[in-house]
Amino acid sequence: MAYRETERGKARKAKTRQRILQATAELVDESGFGLVQMGQIAGRAGIAAGTLYRYFASKEALFADYFRLATEQEVRQVAAALQQPGPSSERMEAGLRVFARRALLKPRTAWALIAEPVDPAVDEQRLLYRQRYARLFEQVISFGMESGELPPQDARLTSTAMVGALAEALVGPLAEPLTDHDATIDHIIAFCLAGLTRKEYPR
Known part of the structure; x- marks a missing residue:
């Protein structure tokens, strides 16, 4: 008979996995990615190192999963700000402000997510992270152009440039x-909005 995992077993595994990710989050918040070791994570999570590898094959895989979950939370916060009623420029300002304020409230974590040198698997998640912000900004910019509030421009290029400017401008302060x-x-917001609301763009 094939082995069937019980619901209790699934719940136990999910809880252990969550403890591992929480321990990773705490350690990254304290010292960034570079200094965190798997043994530290296992100890903080209250499990044996061997058990840790049953859930994540490598540190890179664990960091990539942590990065994805951490940035999903940040993206949700910015998306909520961008969905507020009002002119597109005000919605964009609200989204930029949420991004910057949350980053500066937890500078070590933000530095790890935005700029710290990382392994390729984590860097791939970072690229996706920036692309998600760019798509959110692009939607707001496109709506602003359709309504006549914002000048004609390449919404995709503008949104990508804003994400890059925002991230790079925060590196020093972090x-x-x-x-x-x-x-x-x-x-930072004044700079981004000045580029967004220009009356003329090169063609």
């Missing part, structure tokens, strides 16, 4: 403790 996050956020 590496240095700041007391005035609002001024930094306002400056």
